[in-house]
Amino acid sequence: MKKLVVGGFILLSILMTGCTRNNDEKSSTGVGTSQREKREKRSKAEGTEEETVYRTENGTFTLKLSDGWEALEPDELSDDADLSFENYDADIYYMVLSEHKDDFEGFEEYKDLIVPDMLEDTYDVEESDIEYNGFKGTRYTFGLTSDGIKTAWIYDVLEGETYYIQNIGWTINSKKEKNNKNLTQLMESLTFVK
Numbered sequence: 001m002k003k004l005v006v007g008g009f010i011l012l013s014i015l016m017t018g019c020t021r022n023n024d025e026k027s028s029t030g031v032g033t034s035q036r037e038k039r040e041k042r043s044k045a046e047g048t049e050e051e052t053v054y055r056t057e058n059g060t061f062t063l064k065l066s067d068g069w070e071a072l073e074p075d076e077l078s079d080d081a082d083l084s085f086e087n088y089d090a091d092i093y094y095m096v097l098s099e100h101k102d103d104f105e106g107f108e109e110y111k112d113l114i115v116p117d118m119l120e121d122t123y124d125v126e127e128s129d130i131e132y133n134g135f136k137g138t139r140y141t142f143g144l145t146s147d148g149i150k151t152a153w154i155y156d157v158l159e160g161e162t163y164y165i166q167n168i169g170w171t172i173n174s175k176k177e178k179n180n181k182n183l184t185q186l187m188e189s190l191t192f193v194k
Contacts, residue, residue, distance in 0.1 A: 053193070056082040058098040058163060064189035066182065069094075085186070090171070092179045094186055097166040107159045111138065114166065118155060121145075133191045135160050135167075143173065152176035154183060160192050 054061045056074070061083060072084040074095075081095040104110045115138075119125060122142040130139040137158035144151050150173035158165040167190055169183040 051189070054083055056098070058082055058100065060193040061096065062189075062191045062193060063186065066185065069186065087179075087182065090179055090182065091175055092169065092171045092183050094169040094183065096190060097168070098163040100163055101159075104164065107137075107164065110164045111157050115140070115157060118166075122153075130156055130158070132188045135165060135190075135192075137165075144170075150174075152180075154180075154187060156187060163192065165190070165192075 051062050051064050054063065054071075063083070063085075065085070068087040068089055069085050070088065072086055074081045074084050077084040077086075077093060077095045078097065080097050082098050083094075083096040085094045086092065087094075099110070101107075104113075119140065119142065122144050125140060125142040128139050130137055135156075135158035137156055140153075140155040140157070142153050142155070144153060151170050152173050153168070153170040156165070156167040158167055167187050169187050171179040171183065
């Protein structure tokens with residue numbers, strides 16, 4: 001089962017992003033591509049929102065990506081992610097994890113296995129029922145501080161026709177209000193195709 005190690009991948013993603021920002025203008029001198037070159041290759045035209053299809057090991061998903069969102073290698077944010085994205089300029093991160101329903105007794109049992117680990121050491125937790133694009137489930141919003149860094153999270157645990165989905169987004173705490181709409185729109189655009 002895909003269990004999230006929250007503190008580790010939050011801190012790693014924030015620290016990696018923070019560290020690469022200082023070196024953006026430098027070219028890569030060894031094997032590989034500089035962070036700036038990678039972002040330029042992945043960037044989208046401004047003023048657009050388009051539905052994009054993503055094929056993963058667990059099926060095909062669509063998302064509506066707006067300005068600034070860039071696809072990452074799935075394992076850049078978590079080893080178990082099917083999809084990973086960042087909005088570099090806005091400091092927003094997003095990922096999708098999916099697991100086949102046949103591997104679990106039921107949705108409540110699935111939630112009982114994953115939610116306690118995800119909500120460990122969190123604060124200001126709010127829970128609500130959520131439904132969109134054929135998914136039903138629970139939305140958790142919360143704050144989390146890891147190694148002195150405060151982050152704001154939206155965590156949807158969803159049941160689809162074939163898979164259970166963890167639809168996860170976060171930003172740094174100071175940009176919570178500014179980024180909430182953008183992050184929520186992306187999360188709620190997720191559709192499972194097959």
